[in-house]
Amino acid sequence: MAQQPQLDTLAHFPNTAYDIVAVATSLGGLRALSQILSAWPASFPAAIVVVQHLHPHYRSWLAQILSRRTTLPVKQAEEADRLHPGAVYIAPPNKHLLVNDDGTLTLSDTARVHFCRPAANNLFESVATSFKERAIAVVLTGLDSDGATGVQAIKQMGGTVIAQDEATSKAFSMPKAAFDIGCVDLVLPLNEIASALVSLAVAEKAA
Secondary structure, X not given: OOOOOOOEOOEOOOOOOOOEEEEEEXXXXXXXXXXXXXXXXXXXXXXXXXXXXXXXXXXOOHHHHHHOOOOXXXXXXOOOOEOOOXXXXXXXXXXXXXXXXXXXXXXXXXXXXXXXXXXXXXXXXXXXXXXXXXXXXEEOOOOOOOOHHHHHHHHHOOOEXXXXXXXXXXXXXXXXXXXXXXXXXXXXXXXXXXXXXXXXXXXXXXX
């Protein structure tokens, strides 16, 4: 992965209105993630962190599969990884993925949230605390309500929330829970989410 400018609490990534896009998904997530990542240009200016609900006791090949479907670098997140613009970090099985305000990642063994580890709520809450209004949360297809309280934190800190619509979701429970809590800015079909994120990220160049 090419060396990029370091991110800290006093400096943001250049040429972007948002430093980070946090994505959560479950059932149907591979297809949804593949479609979004394959549509993004190599110059996508924000870091991307992903929670996909995974079997806790089996190795995940998600990062390797997605890396074949996008021009962006994709890796399974490791402790103390530092975020880089345009790079994708996938939460490993049975670990919560958290983002720190110095732009590094933490993996946690704390208790499951709604039976999930990794959990979207934990990721979103850490992103909200660390990046405030420069964060986007995306809730894609999935069962259960994981992510709903996390998007509340994103909105309270001034960030933006996108949810996948029912028609294109294999399971609408996760997007619906986020919508029902009243914190979703945009509800979009899957084929419009990638372009919406690009438009948002580049809308206010270094504003």
